[in-house]
Amino acid sequence: MRNIKLTIQYDGSRYKGWQRLGNTENTIQCKIEKVLSTLLNENIELTASGRTDAGVHAENQIANFHTKSNISTNTILNHCYKYLPYDIVVKKAEDVEESFHSRFNVSQKIYTYRICNSTFPDVFTRKYSYHVTEKLDIEKMKEVASLFIGTHDFKSFTALKSKKKSTIREIFYIQFKPSENGIDIIFSGNGFLYKMLRILSGTLIQAGLGKISPREVKEILDAKDRSLAPDTAPSHGLFLTSVLY
Template identity: 40%
Template sequence: MRNIMIKIEYDGTNFNGWQIQPNGRTVQEEIMKVLAKLTGNRVEVNGSGRTDAKVHARGQVANFRIESNIPTQRISLAMNSLLPFDISIKEAHEMPEDFHARYSAIGKRYAYQIYRGRHRSPLVRNYAYHLNYDLDMDIIRWGTNRLIGTHDFKGFMASGSSVENTVRSIYSIDINEVNDSLWFTFEGNGFLYNMVRILVGTLVDLGASKKQKDDLLKALETGDRKYAGHTAPPQGLYLDNVIYPLTH
C-alpha cells in the first residue's frame, strides 16, 4: 500500500468546488472516478482543503493510498490520460505513511486577480474580478500592512462556518500590477471560510473610499463582519500552493 501525493491544477469554472456533494460536478469526484478506473477499486482522496465553486487551483494537493503496479513516476501521466480537460495532475510522489494532504500542511498561498481594463473582457471573465474604477493604492498598501501578522480574523469569515478558533497568521501580502491586472498574493498558516475573498473585498473598498481605515481596524478588534468589506467574487481566486514541513 503506497501513500501517493499529487499536485493538481484545475479550472474551477465548471465545478461546484473541490469536495464531493450529492448534486453538482466536483474536482474530488472526478479524481476518484479516474483512480477507480486505474485501480479497479474505490480510492479515497484527501484534499488539502476545499475550494468553492468557480475557484481555481494551480497548486492544490491531495493524497490517496493505492495497491497498484503503476510506477509512481507514471501516475500523473496515467491519470491525465483519463481526466477531463479542466483538471491536470502536475506531480505525483510517494510519501511517508503519516503524510496527509490536509493535516500535514503548515500553510497556504492564494492569489487573487483583479482585471482593471476600462471595458469588461469576455476572455478573462471566468478568471478575474473586473473593476473599472480607480483605487487608492497607498490606502490599500496601508491596509495590507495592518492585516499582516497574527490576528483574530473572525470579522473576515463568511457565516456558516463551524470553526471555533478564528486566529490565523498572515505572513505576507504582495501586490503586483501586470498589464491591466492587479494581483494580490496572500501567504499564511491557514485561512477561514471565504477569508481571502473578504480580505480582497475589504482592501478594494478601502481603495475606493467605500470603507475607512477605522472600519478595517474595528473588523480586527471586534470580529464583527459588518466592518469588513464585500466578498470578492470567486472566479478571481487561485489556490497557488500548499506548504509542508521540509520533512515531507
C-alpha cells in the same frame, strides 16, 4: 500500502468546488477519485491541502491518497491525463512517506486574487479576474492590508457558521503585484477560513476605491462580526497558487 501525493491544476469555473458533495458529482475531488478508482480497482479517497470554493481555481493544489496497487506513478499520470476533463490536470504524482498528510502537514498556503483594473474588461482574462472599472489606490490598499498581517481573530472576515471552529489565523504577508491590466493581490498564511480570502479581497478593493478607511477596517477586525465587513469578492478571481510543507 502506498501513499501517493498529487499536484493538481484546475479551472474551477464549471465545478461546485473541491470537496465531494452528496448531491452532485460535479466537484474536483469527485472527478479525480472516480478516475483513480477505475484505474486502481479500489475505492480511492483523496485528502487535499484544503477546500476551494465553487468557481475558485488552483495552480498547485496538493492531495494524497493511499493504495495497495503497484501501478507506477507514471501510469497514474497518463491515465489521469487521458480520462480527466480538460480543465483538471494532475501535474505530478509521487510516492511519499506514510506519515505525509496533505492537510495536516501544511506550513504555508499562498493564494492570488486577480483584479482587472481598467475601463473595459479583458476579453481573454475576464473569466479569471475581477473587473473593477474605477482606479484603485494601491497605497491605500497596502495600508489596510498591513492591519491583517500577523495572528488575528478573523471572525469578521469569514462566512464560517460553526461556533466550535477557531477563527484565529496567521497571515505572513500580503503583496500587491502589478499585472498587464490590473493588479494581483498575493496572500500568504498558515491557513484560511471559509470565504476569508474573498472577503479580505473585497475589503481591500473597497479601501482602494476610498470607500472604507484603515480606522474602519480596524474596528471591523476587532468587532468579530461578519455583518460589518464589506461584500465578498467574486470567486472567479481567486487562485490557490502553491502549498508549502
